[in-house]
Structures are given as structure tokens and as C-alpha cells.
Amino acid sequence: MRIHNHIIVCLIIVLLSCSSKNNQATQTNGLKDFYGDYFSIGVAVSPRALNTDEAALIVAEFNSVTAENAMKMGPIHPKENEYFWQHADSIVRFAERNKLKIRGHTLCWHNQTPPWMFIDADSNQVSKEVLLTRLKDHITTVVNRYKGKIYAWDVVNEVISDKQNEFYRDSPWYKICGPEFIAKAFEYAHAADPEALLFYNDYNEINPVKRKKIIQLVAELKAAGVPIHGVGLQAHWSMHEPTRAQLDSTLTEFAMLDLPLQITELDVSVYPKEHGRRERKPEDDLTEFTAEKAALQAEAYATYFEVFRKHKAVLTGVTFWNISDRHSWLDNFPVRNRKDYPLLFDEDLNRKNAYHKVVDF
Ligand code: GLA
Numbered sequence: 365m366r367i368h369n370h371i372i373v374c375l376i377i378v379l380l381s382c383s384s385k386n387n388q389a390t391q392t393n394g395l396k397d398f399y400g401d402y403f404s405i406g407v408a409v410s411p412r413a414l415n416t417d418e419a420a421l422i423v424a425e426f427n428s429v430t431a432e433n434a435m436k437m438g439p440i441h442p443k444e445n446e447y448f449w450q451h452a453d454s455i456v457r458f459a460e461r462n463k464l465k466i467r468g469h470t471l472c473w474h475n476q477t478p479p480w481m482f483i484d485a486d487s488n489q490v491s492k493e494v495l496l497t498r499l500k501d502h503i504t505t506v507v508n509r510y511k512g513k514i515y516a517w518d519v520v521n522e523v524i525s526d527k528q529n530e531f532y533r534d535s536p537w538y539k540i541c542g543p544e545f546i547a548k549a550f551e552y553a554h555a556a557d558p559e560a561l562l563f564y565n566d567y568n569e570i571n572p573v574k575r576k577k578i579i580q581l582v583a584e585l586k587a588a589g590v591p592i593h594g595v596g597l598q599a600h601w602s603m604h605e606p607t608r609a610q611l612d613s614t615l616t617e618f619a620m621l622d623l624p625l626q627i628t629e630l631d632v633s634v635y636p637k638e639h640g641r642r643e644r645k646p647e648d649d650l651t652e653f654t655a656e657k658a659a660l661q662a663e664a665y666a667t668y669f670e671v672f673r674k675h676k677a678v679l680t681g682v683t684f685w686n687i688s689d690r691h692s693w694l695d696n697f698p699v700r701n702r703k704d705y706p707l708l709f710d711e712d713l714n715r716k717n718a719y720h721k722v723v724d725f
Contacts, residue, residue: 565596
């Protein structure tokens with residue numbers, strides 16, 4: 365009987381040690397582990413995804429999260445005296461529970477702003493003073509709530525114009541305040557949480573004309589003593605661009621600012637890149653993810669990560685915009701209802717060819 369008990373105890377010990385080894389195996393084999401010596405690997409999430417099978421994937425593969433929408437001004441501050449915290453809070457709780465870093469996104473942007481922001485009770489446009497006070501209240505309240513939990517904020521998003529001959533985007537912020545709101549936003553955020561790293565974030569950074577303007581803006585802010593600590597390159601790219609040389613020179617030029625860089629919103633569309641919404645054309649019905657597209661996309665991803673690794677001294681994070689091909693904002697942009705496949709996991713959450721290329725180095 366005693367020998368029998370002994371055997372059972374031994375069996376339990378062996379089983380326990382096997383299962384802890386298995387756990388270890390799954391925990392040390394994600395993207396975040398392959399890139400442990402390089403940069404953190406993040407993902408943009410919705411609170412809904414955290415209640416699905418995508419939650420386990422996030423924890424296994426990533427070590428940082430960004431709220432896809434929940435911390436933007438419109439969703440989080442729908443009325444002047446009303447904040448909606450539930451969604452943002454649930455993402456923060458999930459990250460804390462699973463020891464993930466959190467990037468805050470975003471404190472000041474021209475899109476997804478609440479309708480009340482730019483007008484008074486009579487629907488007249490507010491003055492610069494009123495708008496800056498509203499911006500300060502907003503930033504102070506949001507940054508304060510997550511103080512010590514969010515390690516980096518995208519403070520200002522997309523203020524540079526895509527038009528060749530225009531420097532600043534002609535947004536309501538700019539129309540009412542001039543460029544001053546940009547520096548102010550950084551100052552308000554820094555006052556609310558002096559420890560948080562503050563980023564300027566923009567897209568189409570691979571375009572040499574726009575890149576030059578972004579670099580000029582950041583250099584000017586830095587020279588003026590504005591608390592800016594990093595540059596976010598969104599990286600909404602396609603499998604056709606950027607080329608290796610274009611990406612390499614992009615990162616080399618941004619690195620000259622002598623600030624940390626992060627890739628903040630990476631996705632690699634299987635269609636040619638377009639930055640504006642447009643009507644559907646007949647060829648938009650060809651949405652099958654063919655073997656040819658999978659191979660081209662895998663090559664593009666391999667190239668992009670090879671260049672990222674080359675620039676690891678200055679690159680401190682790479683964040684994907686959405687989790688898997690099950691859902692991406694690109695399914696509805698630039699064309700409504702055109703399925704895209706821009707991420708490293710397929711609709712069933714399996715690792716795609718592109719994934720294997722990214723971790724094969
Ligand atoms: C921009 C914003 C993101 C997101 C994407 C599209 O890049 O910074 O928050 O809205 O557009 O989804």
C-alpha cells in the first residue's frame with residue numbers, strides 16, 4: 365500500500381513538472397520572446413476582444429497593448445462633463461493582470477473628437493482660450509487616471525498635412541489655435557504625469573516630403589524645450605511598399621532626431637496603399653488571400669523586421685494595429701467591405717507564413 369502511494373505521489377510530481385514545462389514552453393515562444401533582445405511587441409485591442417479566444421493569443425505573443433479606440437477623445441469624453449471610462453479601464457485591468465505594458469492612444473487628434481469640443485452652447489465656434497482650457501482639462505483628467513499605469517502616450521496625432529505645399533493639417537484645432545495647441549498638449553500631459561514618455565505620432569512617414577515635415581516639427585518642439593520623448597511612426601503599410609531602402613532611410617533620418625522611435629500601428633495590407641477613402645471598383649471584389657499574396661506579404665514582413673532589427677538601438681517598440689485577420693480596420697478602409705489580411709495571424713488565429721518569416725532570424 366505504501367509503495368502504491370509512493371508511486372502515485374511520484375506520478376503527480378512528474379505530471380506537475382511536465383505541465384509547468386509546457387506552460388513555460390507556450391510562454392517563451394511568442395513574438396515578444398523572439399524579440400526580447402530587441403524591442404517590445406505590442407498590439408491594438410478593443411475591450412470586446414479581451415473576452416474572446418484572442419485574449420490568450422495576446423498574452424502568449426505580445427508584451428504591450430494599445431487601446432484601438434477606447435482612449436480616444438470621442439469615446440472617452442463624450443460630453444463636456446462626462447467621461448466614459450469603462451472600456452479603457454477594462455483594457456488597463458487586463459494589461460495589469462497579465463503584466464503587459466500599456467501605450468496610451470491618443471490625447472489630441474482631429475478625428476474621433478466629440479462634437480461638443482469645438483462649439484459653445486449656442487453652437488458657435490469656441491475661442492482659442494476656451495479650446496485650450498478644454499484640451500488641458502481633458503489631458504489632465506485622462507493622464508491622471510492612468511498615471512503610473514500607462515508608460516507612454518501618443519500625445520498629438522497626425523498634425524502634419526499630406527498636401528505637398530501645406531505644413532500643418534488644417535484641422536479645427538489648427539484653425540482655432542494655430543500650431544500652439546501642439547506644444548501645449550505635451551506640456552499638459554507632462555504636468556499630469558512627469559514619468560510618462562510622450563510621443564508625437566503620424567502616418568505616411570515613409571513619404572520623403574511628409575517625413576521631412578514631421579522631422580522638422582519634432583526638431584522644433586525639442587529645440588523649444590517642449591517635453592517630447594519619442595516619435596511614433598504608424599506604419600500602415602502594404603506588401604508593395606516601403607522598399608527596404610526606403611524604410612532604412614526613413615529610420616535613419618528619424619534617428620537623427622536623437623529620440624527613441626516606435627512603430628506604433630503596423631499592418632501590411634495585401635492591396636496597394638491608398639490613404640483616402642474611395643468608392644468601390646469592380647476589382648475590389650478580388651479579395652481571396654491567394655498563396656501568391658501570402659508569399660509576397662511574408663517577404664514584405666521579413667524585410668520590415670530585418671530593418672527594424674538593424675535599427676534596434678533607436679527602436680523601442682513595434683505595435684501591430686489589430687490582433688488577427690479576423691478583424692482589421694482595413695476591412696473597411698479605403699473601401700468599405702473589402703476584406704484585407706494585414707496581420708500575422710489568420711482568421712482562426714493560426715500563425716501565417718509571415719509570422720514564421722518574422723521570427724526566423
Ligand atoms: C490612425 C489612428 C488610429 C486608427 C487608425 C485607423 O492611424 O492613429 O487610432 O484610428 O488611424 O484605424
